[in-house]
Amino acid sequence: MTTDNDVEEAAALRAAMVCELRDQGACQSERVAAAFAAVPRHLFTPGESLKVAYAVDIAPIVKRGDNGLTISSVSAPHLQATMLEAADIKPGMRVCEVGSGGYNAALLAELVGDGGHVTTVDIDPEIVERARTFLNEAGYDRVDVMRADAEEGVPDAAPFDRIIVTAGSWDIPPAWIDQLADDGRIVVPLRLKGTTRWIAFDRDGSGLVSRSYGLCVFVPFQGAGSHTERTVTIEDGVVLRLDDENLKVNGDALRRASHLPRIERWSGVVFDMPDEQALFLLTNASDMALLYADQEAVDRELIARPALKGVPALIGSDSFAYRAARPNDDMSSGYESGVYAHGPSAENLAARYTDLLHRWADKYHRRGAASIRYLPEPADPPALSSGVIAKRHGTVVITWP
Known part of the structure; x- marks a missing residue:
C-alpha cells in the first residue's frame, strides 16, 4: 500500500x-x-x-x-x-x-x-x-x-x-x-x-x-x-572476445605466453578518456581484440587488473600486449598510458601498441573524434580493414578524420 x-x-x-x-x-x-x-x-x-x-x-x-x-x-x-x-x-x-x-x-x-x-x-x-x-x-x-x-x-x-x-x-x-x-x-x-x-x-x-x-x-x-560473439579461452578465467571471424588466434601459444614474465613499456602520454582511446585502438589495428580476465586470474598475477572490465589487446602468433596505466603527476589526469606485453614477440607488440597510443594522443585526444557510417547492403563498402566491420545486413566504417 x-x-x-x-x-x-x-x-x-x-x-x-x-x-x-x-x-x-x-x-x-x-x-x-x-x-x-x-x-x-x-x-x-x-x-x-x-x-x-x-x-x-x-x-x-x-x-x-x-x-x-x-x-x-x-x-x-x-x-x-x-x-x-x-x-x-x-x-x-x-x-x-x-x-x-x-x-x-x-x-x-x-x-x-x-x-x-x-x-x-x-x-x-x-x-x-x-x-x-x-x-x-x-x-x-x-x-x-x-x-x-x-x-x-x-x-x-x-x-x-x-x-x-x-x-x-x-x-x-x-x-x-x-x-x-x-x-x-x-x-x-x-x-x-x-x-x-x-x-x-x-x-x-x-x-x-x-x-x-x-x-x-x-x-x-x-x-x-541475436548474435553469438566469438571467444577464445587463453587460460582459466582469461578470454579473448573477437568481432572478426578472420582473425587467427593460437590459443595454445598465447597460453604459454601468459605464463612468461611480462614487460612494461610507458608511453609518456596521458591516460584519460579510456573509452575513446579504446575505440581508436580497436579500429586502428586489424589484430586487436578485447582481453578479459576474472578476479582470480588477476589475483594469481597471470593478467593485470586492466583486463577485469575488458582491455584492447594486440594479438600476435605467439605473444600479446594490452593497455596499462600508472600514476604520473606530470600527466593532466594524474595517470600515464602504457603497455604490458607477454611472449617471445613482446617487444615488437609493445612498440606497435605504444605507437598507437602516441597517434591517439597527438591527433584524437578528444570526445567524438571518430566518424561512424553504416552502409546497408547492397552498398559497395570499402575493403575490410581495421576500421571496416562487416555485419549481417551491411558494413560499419569507422574513420578518424
Missing part, C-alpha cells in the same frame, strides 16, 4: 535525480529534464526501494534467463537521459522504441506530447505485459505496446521520426532503415569490436552517418537479430 510519505519521498528523490542528471550533463535540455521530473520511475521498478529506483546509475534487473544472465532491465537514468538528448525528440513526432521496459516509453510519451505517438515493441511476452500494465497504471495508456521480433520493425506504425533501441544490437536490420522517415534519426546501442556504443545516426544518402556516440552497456538482442 502506498502511503502519503511514500509519495512525498518519491517526489523528493525524483527531483534530486533530475538535479544530479543536470549536474552530470546527462540532462542538457529543459524538455528532457521535465520528462524525468514528470514520470514516476518507481512505478516501473516494483520490488526495488525508492532510493534504488531513483539512483542515476543503477539499472534494476527485470528478468534473468535460465543461465542466470540478465535478459531485461530498466536502464539507468543517466544512460536514458544521454540517449534521449542525442535523439532530439520534438513534440508531435512518431517514435518507435525497440526493447520495452515501460519507463523509457513513458519518457518518450512526455517528449512527443499529445500530438505525437509512441510505439514500444519487445519479443518477450512477459516484458510486453509488464510494460503495458505499468504504463497504464502510470497514466500512459496512449503508448502502443506490441509483441514482435523487432528485426522486422513495426511496419504498420511507420514511418518513424525517431527509432530508439534499448537492447545491444550487433547489426541494424533493413526494416529499421526502411521505416525511418527521410529526415529521421535512429539511436542504437551497436556492438563494435566487442564493445557497445550508443550511436545517434542520421540518414546520409542510402546509408547512415553518426552525429554522436558514447560507451554503454545493454542486455543483448533476442530473436532473429
Whole structure:
C-alpha cells in the first residue's frame, strides 16, 4: 500500500535525480529534464526501494534467463537521459522504441506530447505485459505496446521520426532503415569490436552517418537479430572476445605466453578518456581484440587488473600486449598510458601498441573524434580493414578524420 510519505519521498528523490542528471550533463535540455521530473520511475521498478529506483546509475534487473544472465532491465537514468538528448525528440513526432521496459516509453510519451505517438515493441511476452500494465497504471495508456521480433520493425506504425533501441544490437536490420522517415534519426546501442556504443545516426544518402556516440552497456538482442560473439579461452578465467571471424588466434601459444614474465613499456602520454582511446585502438589495428580476465586470474598475477572490465589487446602468433596505466603527476589526469606485453614477440607488440597510443594522443585526444557510417547492403563498402566491420545486413566504417 502506498502511503502519503511514500509519495512525498518519491517526489523528493525524483527531483534530486533530475538535479544530479543536470549536474552530470546527462540532462542538457529543459524538455528532457521535465520528462524525468514528470514520470514516476518507481512505478516501473516494483520490488526495488525508492532510493534504488531513483539512483542515476543503477539499472534494476527485470528478468534473468535460465543461465542466470540478465535478459531485461530498466536502464539507468543517466544512460536514458544521454540517449534521449542525442535523439532530439520534438513534440508531435512518431517514435518507435525497440526493447520495452515501460519507463523509457513513458519518457518518450512526455517528449512527443499529445500530438505525437509512441510505439514500444519487445519479443518477450512477459516484458510486453509488464510494460503495458505499468504504463497504464502510470497514466500512459496512449503508448502502443506490441509483441514482435523487432528485426522486422513495426511496419504498420511507420514511418518513424525517431527509432530508439534499448537492447545491444550487433547489426541494424533493413526494416529499421526502411521505416525511418527521410529526415529521421535512429539511436542504437551497436556492438563494435566487442564493445557497445550508443550511436545517434542520421540518414546520409542510402546509408547512415553518426552525429554522436558514447560507451554503454545493454542486455543483448533476442530473436532473429541475436548474435553469438566469438571467444577464445587463453587460460582459466582469461578470454579473448573477437568481432572478426578472420582473425587467427593460437590459443595454445598465447597460453604459454601468459605464463612468461611480462614487460612494461610507458608511453609518456596521458591516460584519460579510456573509452575513446579504446575505440581508436580497436579500429586502428586489424589484430586487436578485447582481453578479459576474472578476479582470480588477476589475483594469481597471470593478467593485470586492466583486463577485469575488458582491455584492447594486440594479438600476435605467439605473444600479446594490452593497455596499462600508472600514476604520473606530470600527466593532466594524474595517470600515464602504457603497455604490458607477454611472449617471445613482446617487444615488437609493445612498440606497435605504444605507437598507437602516441597517434591517439597527438591527433584524437578528444570526445567524438571518430566518424561512424553504416552502409546497408547492397552498398559497395570499402575493403575490410581495421576500421571496416562487416555485419549481417551491411558494413560499419569507422574513420578518424
